[in-house]
Amino acid sequence: MTATIETFAGxxxxxxxxxxxxGAVLRWELRKLAHQWRAKAVLLxxxxxxxxxxxxxxxxxxxxxxxxxxxxxTENGFALALLILGFAAQWALPLLTSIVAxxxxxxxxxxxxxxxxxxxxxxxxxIFWAKTLTAALFAVVTLAVLAASTIASSVxxxxxxxxxxxxxxxxxxxxxxxxxxxxxxxxxxxxxxxxCLAILISVWSRNPAAGIAxxxxxxxxxxxxGALGGVEPIRPFLLSTGFEAWHGLLTAPRFTQxxxxxAVTSAGWCVVxxxxxxxxxxxxxxxxx
Amino acid sequence: MRRTLISxxxxxxxxxxxxxxxxxxxxGPSSITKARIExxxxxxxxxxxxxxxxxQGRTGLTPASLHAKTMCDKGGAASPDVxxxxxxxxxxxxxDPEVPMPPEGYGKFELQVHSNGCYTAGxxxxxxxxxxxxxxxxxxxxxxxxxxxxxxDPQGDNTPxxxxxxxxxxxxxxxxxxxxxxxxxxxxxxxxxxxGCTGTVSATAGDVPLGxxxxxxxxxxxxxxxLPTALPAGATDVTFTFTSKTGVVxxxxxxxPLQG
Numbered sequence: 001m002t003a004t005i006e007t008f009a010g011x012x013x014x015x016x017x018x019x020x021x022x023g024a025v026l027r028w029e030l031r032k033l034a035h036q037w038r039a040k041a042v043l044l045x046x047x048x049x050x051x052x053x054x055x056x057x058x059x060x061x062x063x064x065x066x067x068x069x070x071x072x073x074t075e076n077g078f079a080l081a082l083l084i085l086g087f088a089a090q091w092a093l094p095l096l097t098s099i100v101a102x103x104x105x106x107x108x109x110x111x112x113x114x115x116x117x118x119x120x121x122x123x124x125x126x127i128f129w130a131k132t133l134t135a136a137l138f139a140v141v142t143l144a145v146l147a148a149s150t151i152a153s154s155v156x157x158x159x160x161x162x163x164x165x166x167x168x169x170x171x172x173x174x175x176x177x178x179x180x181x182x183x184x185x186x187x188x189x190x191x192x193x194x195x196c197l198a199i200l201i202s203v204w205s206r207n208p209a210a211g212i213a214x215x216x217x218x219x220x221x222x223x224x225x226g227a228l229g230g231v232e233p234i235r236p237f238l239l240s241t242g243f244e245a246w247h248g249l250l251t252a253p254r255f256t257q258x259x260x261x262x263a264v265t266s267a268g269w270c271v272v273x274x275x276x277x278x279x280x281x282x283x284x285x286x287x288x289x
Numbered sequence: 290m291r292r293t294l295i296s297x298x299x300x301x302x303x304x305x306x307x308x309x310x311x312x313x314x315x316x317g318p319s320s321i322t323k324a325r326i327e328x329x330x331x332x333x334x335x336x337x338x339x340x341x342x343x344x345q346g347r348t349g350l351t352p353a354s355l356h357a358k359t360m361c362d363k364g365g366a367a368s369p370d371v372x373x374x375x376x377x378x379x380x381x382x383x384x385d386p387e388v389p390m391p392p393e394g395y396g397k398f399e400l401q402v403h404s405n406g407c408y409t410a411g412x413x414x415x416x417x418x419x420x421x422x423x424x425x426x427x428x429x430x431x432x433x434x435x436x437x438x439x440x441x442d443p444q445g446d447n448t449p450x451x452x453x454x455x456x457x458x459x460x461x462x463x464x465x466x467x468x469x470x471x472x473x474x475x476x477x478x479x480x481x482x483x484x485g486c487t488g489t490v491s492a493t494a495g496d497v498p499l500g501x502x503x504x505x506x507x508x509x510x511x512x513x514x515x516l517p518t519a520l521p522a523g524a525t526d527v528t529f530t531f532t533s534k535t536g537v538v539x540x541x542x543x544x545x546p547l548q549g
Contacts, residue, residue: 068407068438071431164433166407166440167329168336221301227404230372232319235404244405247440252332255442 025122025130033100033134042099042138046146054080054153068166068247077158078176081151082250085184088146089243093187094194094219095212096142101135101198102211105281109206114286128281132199132274139195140188147184151177169252183246186259190242193266193273194219197239200273203280242266320443321402323361323370327450329441330379330398330410331357337434338383338417344433346425350385357383360452361400362481365509373404378481380454388416393457393537397481407440456482456508456536464548465527471519473499473527475545479506479536486536492516494524494547520547 033039057064057073057080064070067086072079108114117127155177163176171179194215202211222240225231235241242262248255335352342350359381363370377400382390390396396413412434422432457480465473473494479486485508491501500517520527526546531538 065436068440071436071438164337164340166333166438168333168340168433168437168439170336170340217301232404241405247405247407248442251440251442255445257442257444 022126022129022133025126026133029104029130029134030137033104033138036100038103039100039138042096042142043145046096046142047149050084050146050150051153051157053084054150054157057083058158072164073158075158076161076163077155078160078163078171078173078180080158081154081180082183082246084150084154085180085187085246088150089187089190089240090223091216091220093143093146093191093243094198095216096146097135097139097191097195098198098212098215100138101195102202102213102215103208104131104135105199105202105277106206106208106211110208118286124282125278128278132196135195135199136192139191143184143188143191147181147187151180151184163250165252166247166250167252171250179249183249186246186249186262187243189263189266190239193239193242193269196270196273196277200277200280203277236261237265237268239266239269319372320406321371321373321404322447323363324447324449325406325441325443325445326361326377326379326400326402326408327359327452328446329439330361330400330408331359331381331383333437333439334381334398334410334412334434335383337437338385341417341422341432341434342385344424344430345422347387355383355385357381358450358452359398360395360450360454360483362508365481366485366507373402375401377402377408379410380481382454391415392540393455395454405440406443407438409436409438411436453483455484456480456486458486458488458506458531458533458536458538460529460539460543460545461511462545465545466548467520468515472515472517473520473547474513474515475527475529476511476513477504477506478511479508482508482536484508484535485510486533486538488531488533488536488538490514490516490529490531492527492529494520494527497521497524499527 060074063072063074064083067083069079069082069086073083074080108117118124160173160177162173163171163179165171197218198211198215201214202208205211205214219240222238226235226238226240241258242265245256245258245262248258332352335355335357338355338357339350339352342348359379361370361377361379363372363374363378364376368376379398379400380395381398382395396416398413399411400408401410402408414435417434418432420432420435421429424430459478459480460475461478462476465475468474473492475490475492477486485506487503487505489501489503492499498518499520502514502516504512504514506512524547526544528542528544530542
């Protein structure tokens with residue numbers, strides 16, 4: 001990390017020392033991210049991971065009927081992409097985004113580099129937003145790669161058969177492709193909310209392991225709580241509820257209200273967690289570094 | 290490390306506490322309701338039944354022509370018909386010229402309903418067939434209507450559908466067990482339905498009348514009926530004739546052999 005900073009400073013030796021903008025800090029954070037093996041490993045896993053999963057499920061003699069779309073998954077590519085979506089939402093998406101977001105602040109603690117970073121000419125606020133934006137961009141890219149890889153491998157390996165929707169209706173392949181893509185896209189608000197949560201834990205715990213593991217665990221706890229009966233009043237506030245909102249896209253008539261509500265919930269989580277994370281970082285005494 | 294453990298612990302405690310608080314407050318109205326299931330299930334089933342018919346090479350059926358309608362009930366007469374659970378039962382009637390409904394006019398579906406508004410339904414195999422069917426080309430294919438998943442809008446129309454089906458009374462005894470004072474006793478069960486089963490049963494052993502008795506059984510309950518007159522010596526079987534006030538009874542008198 002220190003090396004990157006020196007390179008950056010060294011490239012502009014004649015400029016008067018001034019506070020650099022968020023844009024510059026963002027570029028620098030992105031460069032740091034691009035050199036992290038962890039980030040590359042996540043993207044590689046998102047790209048390659050779905051392929052063996054698709055092969056294994058396609059090869060099953062008995063379809064996994066207890067998950068939604070599982071009963072068609074062995075013989076329908078679109079159903080298989082949706083089965084993997086339901087599975088990914090349980091813990092894979094929170095985990096994938098946390099690997100970067102849960103580490104991005106805590107790694108400065110781990111390497112003792114806060115002092116170095118902050119004595120350069122930029123503010124804590126700029127660093128906070130640059131790191132947050134970097135984590136969010138990474139979440140978007142990871143989701144896009146995972147979705148594209150899953151949909152492409154499912155459709156190529158299993159095929160483009162007409163899909164039976166959640167109202168028993170037949171969906172033509174071209175339309176099904178659009179709906180499956182939209183379903184995957186609907187995961188984005190929830191994934192960004194988990195990114196924000198991971199950032200909070202990363203800032204608060206100063207420990208990359210906690211920043212990575214805790215959001216995934218919290219995601220699973222939410223899933224569990226949401227599946228219980230008698231907790232209807234808190235269901236709308238759980239991030240796992242938004243991860244199930246895509247069901248409405250596959251019914252006839254379609255309903256999209258849960259997707260909007262999930263996006264609002266995710267935005268709420270982001271505002272609260274980022275506010276706490278920001279205040280924690282602002283008020284922190286960074287001298288021990 | 291201690292900080293880490295504390296933060297993870299606090300986060301989990303927070304989530305569980307919110308859950309527990311909501312549990313203690315015991316919920317507002319659930320979005321999983323009878324009316325929403327009664328709207329979603331027939332629409333889904335009708336689509337899949339037509340798909341099944343098409344696999345078998347039948348034409349002329351459309352989801353609309355089936356006029357499928359259903360009455361759903363969760364966990365018997367006593368429990369409220371609301372919330373997720375695997376104890377939802379739905380009675381459904383539909384019109385297929387080649388597959389007439391049984392005398393009671395419906396088939397029974399068993400549903401597992403999840404808190405997210407999705408359900409898995411199992412159809413009655415005597416009306417819909419089993420897991421696999423033979424398609425028009427002679428191949429064995431999956432029967433789409435046998436077991437299926439569906440989802441409904443948790444904020445969808447919640448006005449009651451008003452669909453009502455009567456309970457079906459069935460005789461569950463396979464033999465008549467004489468009581469200590471030589472009277473004929475028979476066990477009956479009253480299935481899922483509206484209003485339970487009430488009426489009169491009369492019986493004869495050969496030509497000898499055994500009198501009659503009234504019954505009132507709530508839905509999803511069983512009862513043992515004992516006839517007032519003692520069995521004659523040498524009787525081999527007893528014929529029961531049900532006259533219904535509410536509920537559906539077997540259309541023909543049922544003859545049951547005497548035990549021993």
